[in-house]
Amino acid sequence: MAMKINNRDRWRVYKKVSVMFFLAAVALTVVQRGTINMGAPFELQRSTDNSSPRTWDVTSSNCSANLNLTSQDWFQSLEDNFKQFMLYRHCRYFPMLLNHPKSCTGEIYLLMVVKSVATQHDRREVIRKTWGKEQVVDGKRIKTLFLLGKPSNQAERANHQKLVEYEDYIYGDILQWDFLDSFFNLTLKETHFLKWFHTYCPSVRYVFKGDDDVFVSVENIFEFLDSSNHEKNLFVGDVIFKAKPIRRKENKYYIPQALYNKTLYPPYAGGGGFLMDGTLARRLHWVADNLELYPIDDVFLGMCLEVLQVTPVKHNAFKTFGLVKNKNSKLNREPCFFKSMIVVHKLLPSDLMHMWNLVNSDLVCAQKVEILYLQEMMKVRAMSQRVPVYLP
Numbered sequence: 001m002a003m004k005i006n007n008r009d010r011w012r013v014y015k016k017v018s019v020m021f022f023l024a025a026v027a028l029t030v031v032q033r034g035t036i037n038m039g040a041p042f043e044l045q046r047s048t049d050n051s052s053p054r055t056w057d058v059t060s061s062n063c064s065a066n067l068n069l070t071s072q073d074w075f076q077s078l079e080d081n082f083k084q085f086m087l088y089r090h091c092r093y094f095p096m097l098l099n100h101p102k103s104c105t106g107e108i109y110l111l112m113v114v115k116s117v118a119t120q121h122d123r124r125e126v127i128r129k130t131w132g133k134e135q136v137v138d139g140k141r142i143k144t145l146f147l148l149g150k151p152s153n154q155a156e157r158a159n160h161q162k163l164v165e166y167e168d169y170i171y172g173d174i175l176q177w178d179f180l181d182s183f184f185n186l187t188l189k190e191t192h193f194l195k196w197f198h199t200y201c202p203s204v205r206y207v208f209k210g211d212d213d214v215f216v217s218v219e220n221i222f223e224f225l226d227s228s229n230h231e232k233n234l235f236v237g238d239v240i241f242k243a244k245p246i247r248r249k250e251n252k253y254y255i256p257q258a259l260y261n262k263t264l265y266p267p268y269a270g271g272g273g274f275l276m277d278g279t280l281a282r283r284l285h286w287v288a289d290n291l292e293l294y295p296i297d298d299v300f301l302g303m304c305l306e307v308l309q310v311t312p313v314k315h316n317a318f319k320t321f322g323l324v325k326n327k328n329s330k331l332n333r334e335p336c337f338f339k340s341m342i343v344v345h346k347l348l349p350s351d352l353m354h355m356w357n358l359v360n361s362d363l364v365c366a367q368k369v370e371i372l373y374l375q376e377m378m379k380v381r382a383m384s385q386r387v388p389v390y391l392p
């Protein structure tokens with residue numbers, strides 16, 4: 001006799017399966033929570049996380065120059081700094097000089113990582129006192145770490161390394177790798193951070209990555225994250241679309257044809273400050289790991305995003321390419337303007353401290369510039385920049 005399943009039976013089965021799924025999901029969540037909250041002294045290996053090692057697995061910096069290149073014509077025609085870059089381009093990872101494997105234990109909502117160099121001690125000091133302060137906002141924990149290489153000149157290496165080590169002894173917030181801090185090596189800083197993050201931070205929700213000479217409003221980052229119901233693959237910043245590689249040799253961002261021969265770059269966010277979700281950062285590690293290094297770090301990250309087919313989103317509260325064209329403009333000193341921003345490039349430490357105090361005082365602004373919401377982005381872009389008014 002053939003079994004006949006009527007609609008009611010089907011509905012029952014469906015209900016049963018649904019309930020089972022629901023219970024399984026709850027159980028899984030509880031188990032995961034359990035392991036996350038188990039901080040020291042017991043450190044459980046998270047079994048859900050398969051292949052990633054729990055330690056920095058690079059212990060030797062033994063990487064010699066690729067002298068194969070020197071016989072080639074196009075290589076000989078390169079400027080010295082590009083020669084240097086090409087010779088060591090295949091050296092992908094270096095050991096860590098200062099590491100804090102436990103930085104991400106516990107639940108961190110927002111990890112802020114700041115590109116810095118040994119000599120810029122005063123910038124780090126101000127950041128620790130202002131936007132980089134460790135704090136918990138509405139139960140969400142924020143943590144700040146600084147990303148350093150080795151000082152690029154001999155004298156600085158001798159004098160500053162001990163100071164950096166002492167600074168780290170006091171604050172415990174410096175990650176340092178065994179490569180020279182140079183402009184072209186910023187891409188190494190990017191790939192090393194992504195690898196580090198992938199290794200040690202399986203549960204961080206969001207990452208802000210930026211320079212050590214920017215103003216950041218954590219409050220506005222939170223407001224942005226709360227307000228926008230962004231899907232996954234959040235990557236937002238001061239994005240440029242259709243940028244052309246610069247071919248003028250005098251320019252800091254000059255790139256010879258031999259290194260990049262396409263006419264346009266993929267969309268990328270200015271490295272001064274951008275925001276992404278932790279899951280995307282972990283996926284970016286896999287891509288960055290396999291892509292050939294490119295000497296401009298923010299363009300390199302744009303190339304990685306392109307591989308993942310993620311388009312970075314432009315948001316007007318990120319000002320990493322300078323505020324207004326006119327350096328003397330009053331806007332550069334306008335606290336109400338800063339109050340409505342997420343990142344502003346670039347400030348001296350004393351100016352950052354001053355602006356931070358102004359913005360966090362009982363500042364009354366005539367209007368809050370409505371640029372914080374992604375939904376309104378298009379509207380804002382169409383409007384000419386509204387100028388906020390500072391009422392002293």
Ligand SMILES: *[C@@H]1O[C@H](CO)[C@@H](O)[C@H](O)[C@H]1NC(C)=O
Binds near residue numbers: 060062064
């Ligand atoms: C570094 O490389 C050189 C030559 O390639 C080799 O002789 C030496 O043993 C290596 N040192 C380490 C520590 O791996």
Ligand SMILES: *[C@@H]1O[C@H](CO)[C@@H](O)[C@H](O)[C@H]1NC(C)=O
Binds near residue numbers: 065066067068090
């Ligand atoms: C240089 O060339 C040799 C021989 O072709 C090759 O084995 C080696 O891997 C090359 N070195 C690099 C760094 O690409």
Ligand SMILES: *[C@@H]1O[C@H](CO)[C@@H](O)[C@H](O)[C@H]1NC(C)=O
Binds near residue numbers: 180185
């Ligand atoms: C990057 O750092 C490595 C390791 O210190 C060094 O050998 C290389 O010359 C640096 N590259 C540039 C372009 O400065």
Ligand SMILES: *[C@@H]1O[C@H](CO)[C@@H](O)[C@H](O)[C@H]1NC(C)=O
Binds near residue numbers: 261262
């Ligand atoms: C551009 O560069 C790629 C990779 O380096 C190379 O394969 C290609 O032939 C180049 N195209 C032109 C037009 O030079």
